[in-house]
Amino acid sequence: MKARLKLGNIEIIWLNGGSFELDGGAMFGVVPKILWKKKYPCDEDNFIPIAAWPMLIKTPEQNLLIETGLGNKLTDKQKKIFRIKNDWDIISDLRELGIKREDIGTVILTHYDFDHAGGVIMQDEKGELSLTFPNAEHILQAREWADVLSPNLRSENTFWPVNNELLRNSANLKLIEEDYKVQKGVDLFFSGAHNRGHQVVRIESQGEVAYHLGDLLPTHTHFNPLWIMAYDNYPLEVIEQKELFEGKALKENAWFLLYHDPFMPACKFDADGNVTEKVSVEG
Numbered sequence: 001m002k003a004r005l006k007l008g009n010i011e012i013i014w015l016n017g018g019s020f021e022l023d024g025g026a027m028f029g030v031v032p033k034i035l036w037k038k039k040y041p042c043d044e045d046n047f048i049p050i051a052a053w054p055m056l057i058k059t060p061e062q063n064l065l066i067e068t069g070l071g072n073k074l075t076d077k078q079k080k081i082f083r084i085k086n087d088w089d090i091i092s093d094l095r096e097l098g099i100k101r102e103d104i105g106t107v108i109l110t111h112y113d114f115d116h117a118g119g120v121i122m123q124d125e126k127g128e129l130s131l132t133f134p135n136a137e138h139i140l141q142a143r144e145w146a147d148v149l150s151p152n153l154r155s156e157n158t159f160w161p162v163n164n165e166l167l168r169n170s171a172n173l174k175l176i177e178e179d180y181k182v183q184k185g186v187d188l189f190f191s192g193a194h195n196r197g198h199q200v201v202r203i204e205s206q207g208e209v210a211y212h213l214g215d216l217l218p219t220h221t222h223f224n225p226l227w228i229m230a231y232d233n234y235p236l237e238v239i240e241q242k243e244l245f246e247g248k249a250l251k252e253n254a255w256f257l258l259y260h261d262p263f264m265p266a267c268k269f270d271a272d273g274n275v276t277e278k279v280s281v282e283g
């Protein structure tokens with residue numbers, strides 16, 4: 001069983017976007033290991049398990065996806081570098097749910113790092129590159145896309161041309177400026193911070209609310225605004241934006257949807273950051 005969460009008349013289902021490992025120090029930035037290792041396991045080389053959970057959002061109107069996972073285009077060398085543990089498998093996950101890739105109407109991307117956008121373009125059944133979700137509008141911030149198309153020395157390690165070339169000239173690309181309403185109950189808010197064009201998602205149905213803070217809150221252990229990643233491009237803005245959106249979510253007693261957490265795909269927190277409710281990985 002996949003992890004699931006019912007939110008009013010919307011259902012959220014977690015899909016296998018691939019799992020990998022990263023250096024614990026990179027994931028916890030300036031936080032001393034003596035503190036983070038109490039909350040997160042690591043191996044003798046300091047690597048920690050990282051999930052990539054694209055989420056299917058089934059609404060009465062349409063099927064949406066938040067993020068697309070690592071995709072199936074990694075080279076053997078990249079698989080080794082990122083220590084891939086589980087391959088991307090969202091097509092068969094969707095099939096099990098009776099959903100074809102053509103049935104996804106909207107893909108929301110919080111930002112375009114390879115571990116979020118790698119599944120936008122796939123190596124298809126014929127071995128050719130194609131848009132994984134050919135009928136979906138792919139929504140991202142215009143300033144993120146501008147950076148994707150002209151990466152700097154640092155971001156060229158995460159904005160790979162193979163992940164954007166087919167989308168670049170396609171009618172499936174929807175670039176937005178700042179905040180945007182996708183449909184009833186699904187709203188996007190510009191945050192910047194992790195990347196210059198990062199955005200967050202708010203979902204609401206029948207009075208129940210969930211926030212997807214993307215890489216502002218990669219795992220439940222990053223709740224403390226000061227626990228940020230070395231991958232964050234604008235660290236002070238991450239602290240500010242995380243505090244802001246966590247505050248909003250706490251006021252609404254909202255669920256937090258966690259993209260990178262292999263142990264807890266969603267949870268609720270109290271004001272002190274203690275987990276009060278959680279979704280389990282087994283569903």
Ligand SMILES: [Zn+2]
Pocket residue numbers: 113115116215260
């Ligand atoms: Zn990420």
